[in-house]
Amino acid sequence: MAVDVLTLSIVVAIYLLLIVGIGYYGYKKTKVAEDYMVAGRNTHPVVIALSYGATFISTSAIVGFGGVAANLGMGLIWLTVLNIGVGIFIAFVFFGKKIRETGKRLSAYTFPDLMGKCYNSPFLQYISGIIIILSMPIYTAAILIGGARFIEVTLSIPYETALLGFALIVGAYVVFGGLIAVMHTDALQGAIMLIGMTALLLLTYIHLGGVVAANTALTNMAHLVPEGLAAAGHTGWTSMPTFGSPIWMTLITTMVLGVGIGVLAQPQLIVRFMTAKDDKSLHRATLIGGPFILMMTGVAFTVGALTNVYFYQQSGQIAVTAAGGNIDSIIPLFITQSMPDVFVIIFMLTLLCAAMSTLSSLYHTMGTALACDVWGRGRECALSLTANKRGIMIMMVISILVAFLLPGSIIARATVIFMGLCASAFLPAFVNGITSKSPCVIGAKASLLAGAFVWFIWTVFVHAAESSVLGLSQFIFGVPSILSQPWSACNPLVIALPVSLIVMVLFQIRHNRRMA
Template sequence: MAEQTWFVIAIVIYMLVMLAIGFWGFGQTDEYDDYVLAGRGLNPFVAALSAGASDMSGWLLMGLPGALFVTGFSELWIAIGLLIGCWANWFWVAPRLRSYTEVANNSITIPSFVENRLRDTSHTLRIICSVIILVFFTFYVSAGMVAGGKYFQATFDGDYSTGLLVVAIVTVIYTVIGGFLAVCYTDAVQGMIMFAALLIVPVMALFVMNDPGSIFTWATTKEYGPWTDGEVNTHYFSMISGVSFAAIVGNLAWGFGYFGQPHIIVRFMALSSPKEAKAGRRIGIGWMLLCVIGAAAVALIGTSFFGQDPNIAITDRDSYETIFLDMARILFHPLIAGLVLTAVLAAIMSTISSQLLVTSSALIEDLLRLFHKRPMTNQKLVYYSRTAVVAVATIAAILAWNPNASILGLVGFAWAGFGSAFGPVVIASLYWRRLNTPGAIAGMATGALVSFIWGQSPLGDVLYEMVPGFFLATIVMIAVSLMTAPPARDVTEEFDEAARLSKLADENPELAVEEVQAKAAKGEI
């Protein structure tokens, strides 16, 4: 049987499993809140793997190995920054956000939480949040679709646009059908596939190589990949040689982005209780650390693996982002290779589905319901949300039609936009009593604009836009909040109550948030 046929069988099996989970999610989704936030019932294992899989996307299996292969270990500063940021996000944001969103009028989206937290009756905050989500997530979803197109090119020697459409259509189907619950459970399954593949592929490559020890000298002494015509990458193993201080700072700054990623922190809001954040943090960080090690191993081993054998080559000769795909295809029987290669589809589709759902929530929950004066039934809200998923996916596919777009470039642009716009405001909303509506609006607008303008200018090549975006947004947010009237008394009282309940929830982990509220009101705890 031809190699391509085996690949098709493996992919079909994977797609059917994803669609089956989607239909299962459909059966579990009765109300609009279930479709958007799974009724706040996620266990920590599903929440952690879902957050990780939707976070890492095709970047982990394609963007990061490609960057490490071309440049060397200096690209690891991004991974280090992300690991630190992910830990901090689970430690400081997850438990407080889970309890506060329930206290703040049971908020089910980030825009609605920020508005409810500050009692912004003008709805300006919600509108700005939603517009930022629509703009940056459209680019983010496009990054996933670019990865999907490249995946099919490398795996099937097929057409880029056909692969893009297949990934987009299947992802849209199970997202539309099953909503947030299906997205989280498919993400969890996809996270496990990614984890297994990133550990299996580099280990198997070492076993089949004639001289596995050469992986530690090949890049620095011999030609490989983009290093030709007598040039060698003498700085491959150095994390500082040939790298500017601004580049290191910019790469580490990726970690700041975690605090403002709606598709990640919405998982915190969906946890069954704040206490689950501790278990989620351990699972999520452990998963991420091992996956990053696997991605680095793919790049390191790949320098010698492809360099030793002139009969094999990496499909993507520009950014080398198909190195993982090509290595798996060469190493395994076509059926096993096809199943391993679904890890890339898993990474791509998990991120796209999460982002599509958050974007549709911004359109329906935060914009349509705001301007639609008549109350709408649950069925109509779910219908509109599903329509929004299809619309956003269509626009993203059009933007992704250019096969030369860099996955890492698109992801970096969107990641900085969200981190700069939402990160400072989310942290301040949870921990700063003095934050007011003008300060939040000014900080959010500053972060989004600085990140967008900086990233589109030559300055983006000097310093990652996250750095100026995040810090200028923080400065402006604090300055405007202090120069304008303090928040109303009911806002600060609710903040104090949320902080108190969060502390009580930590001290009484056996109780749900609503039980803590009830017992606190009675003076029982």
């Protein structure tokens, strides 16, 4: 579908002017390191909520996980339940206040800095920073790919041009405006995302004849599930896969648990709590964050599954077949083929907002981890505005290079990989650090290293989705995975996080007995 170039140009120009204006506002408000790195610790609750939600919900949720829902079905909506229950309620109500208070008391500026100061351990700060700068570029690259793919399809411009332009525009306001610019642009982008996703849900059901007709049609398509997916446990797009089957393991352990739990240990989200003025701000933000996440993820997963109805009615093909086997292309293709021109423009902005809001936060987190926690750790340059700007630019370039190297259908997979690693390595030690009166530093080190190590081993040698691609298991043992189904479909998080937790608890119990 052709898009009115003049209308699109005007809308994009207005949007970019607003982004530039907010970026300039952030630049003028940024005077010291506290402004650049934690937004002056005085952010409005609405800005916190929308920034948190917009950072959390990216092209990964809309394009990547929407494509997964088109392939595996509406069972993915259980992730929405966990996103709200864990990512909003537990994160804000139980963890947010502790993070805000501890961060302010210890004058922490980044997530690794908070980890290090909770345990008075430079090692924990350093290793946390290392994990971020080594793993976050993969997630960042996936966000870049999601945004660039939609720009490519919508504007019919080369993918490489779309990716580079997208990356550089976001990088500009992050470098100059710091976290103040990032969070306030996030808030604007979050509001646009809410409008776009609401319209997407309504237009999709209208186009497919209403809620009952669309859902019934999707249910009646169960016999069209490809033989390979059916053999792996797929029972239809409106029902859960067979319990314990490979697809059930993928859906529950990788998608639902991997992201639903992994969100608690996301460095770029944890910093949002450190920007709040007081606990009251976090309480107010919770009331906004819950409905926002519901609309973002719930709509993406519902519409993703329903694209099967549309493509079958139009071409007699299910969604993944119509998209040429690339699940990352399903949502962009559905939008451009089925929606009115004006909505294509609105949704392009929605997707750009989703990608830019997450991308800007990842740039900021990676860059400050490099400059403050790794390169500048223990030195005066750690809090230098110039050093942190350079760190952001370096990590931006690395992420662009990674984006060009990653294969197709990678958006959701890269998200799960990053969130699973963060939860496995950071979560037990981090929670213990902000809640314990006398946290055990040896236990934190052991927990972090054990979680990361087990996650790595399971990823490389067992979890077939990654081990078969990496090829190390095949090279050493002659098989793509050293364990058979269902274990080869079990996400590394499900194994590594309990190991990390047990290690932390055992060391902390021993530490408490010694201190008694």
